Amino acid sequence: GAGVSQSPSNKVTEKGKDVELRCDPISGHTALYWYRQRLGQGLEFLIYFQGNSAPDKSGLPSDRFSAERTGESVSTLTIQRTQQEDSAVYLCASSSPAGDRNQPQHFGDGTRLSIL
C-alpha cells in the first residue's frame, strides 16, 4: 500500500519567503509527526498531531513555524520569512495507535529545503 508521501521533495527559495511543506500520511494513521534534520545531524522533533489536534508543539523553533492538520489526513508545515538556518530536510511520519499495542512510525522521504 501507499506509504507516507511528502511534497515537494526539494524546495529552493530565497531568504524571507514563506514556504509550505505537505505531508500525506498513511490512510487510517491518526498520529502524525514533523521532524527537522539538519545536515549531518539527528532528528529534531517539531510537532506531533493526534487526529487534528496537536498535543505537543514544543519543538517548533519559533513563531515563524506553524503546522496544521485537517480531516485527520494531510498536514502542512508552514515556515514564514525563511532564514538560512531553516535549511534542512523536513521529515514527516505517521503511525496508528492500533489499540494497546504500540506501533512504529512510518517515515516519508522528506522535503529538502534550501534557503538561499
Add this chain to the structure above:
Amino acid sequence: AQSVTQLDSQVPVFEEAPVELRCNYSSSVSVYLFWYVQYPNQGLQLLLKYLSGSTLVKGINGFEAEFNKSQTSFHLRKPSVHISDTAEYFCAVRRSSYDKVIFGPGTSLSVIP
C-alpha cells in the same frame, strides 16, 4: 524527561565483521524502544522494536538488539555486516502509544570493503 544517547557518532567496520551500535536511554517510566535506519537521501525505515516480552529482538536485514533494563540500554548488533549496511542508524524511545518519539543523535555506520 526522556533522552537517548548514542555514544558513537561514527563506526567504521570491515565487511563481514561483527558490529555493535550502542544506545542508552533515560526515562522514569517504562518505554518502547526502536531502531531505525536511514539510507542516503531517504527517510527512516524501522529495523526492529522492543515493546515487551523477550529482551532479544530480531529485526530485518539480520540485525538484532537486546534490551537491558538494569543498564537502560538497547544495543544493536549484527554478526556480519555487508557494504549495503552503510547508513545512519537511529535509536528511539517512546513512553506510550500517544506520545512523541525521541530520537538519539544517530550513528553513522561505514562498512569498508
